Amino acid sequence: MLINRVKTAAILAVLGALFILIGGAIGRGPGLVIGLLLGLAVTGGSYWFSDTVAIKASRAQPVTEAQMPEYYAIVRELCQRGGWPMPRLYVTPDQQPNAFATGRNPxxxxxxxxxxxxxxxSWDELRGVLAHEMSHVGNRDILISSVAAAVAMAITFLARMAAFASLFGGERQDEGQNVFETLALIILAPLAAALLQMALSRSREFDADLSGARLIGDGEPLARALEKLDRAAGQIPMPTARPEMAGMYIVNPLRRRQVNFAKWFADHPPTAERVARLRSREWARS
Known part of the structure; x- marks a missing residue:
């Protein structure tokens, strides 16, 4: 619990500082103030409304127990096992098989x-997937990923604004502004935010796999589901998925967009390694 709070505070501090740096790229005086105010507003807002941002970005729709009784039954059983309150349940219209959890606490x-x-x-495999997602909830991982995603999205937007201001306004170069420094910051700030998300996401996915298997006493349903999801993610695109949100999903929804050096920027551990750890019963020994 304490470790997750420290991680969250660190993310908010680092990503919030990027707002100030980008604001400075727009203008040394007013730009820094604007960046500071935006950083405080977005980091604070992402803490309280991270679940709303993620749900709206994914176009998820709430479902009732009458509409999907099996879905509710599985999640209710997992909540009883873990001692958690029942979360809100949604379905997104995406045809790519995937899932995510969000929110600042259980x-x-x-x-x-x-x-x-x-x-x-199958419903048994979905139970494994939902055990993984509910483990994120129980470990409070979703606060970290949701806040990081919301702030990274805002940083990307602000960086684009800074690029526009650099080209069509702001301080003149002969007044001391270094255009190359500005352009480098505009490019590197979103990249830094993305790399921070990815490093956190990889370790959280392994932990949630093992916690989910331990929750239901079996790693095989999740292992089979991960194999299916990984194959499908390489074949079926998810056009609505944003890079800043990719780390929230159980498998990378942008896999079809990967390039040769994608492993450097992977926000999910290799599926084969996740499956191997599940089938080796590592979850039963940890």
Missing amino acids: EHAAVAVTAGILQIV
């Missing part, structure tokens, strides 16, 4: 599955 959590995952996994 009392304000939401879980979403895509329409595609309901078509290719």
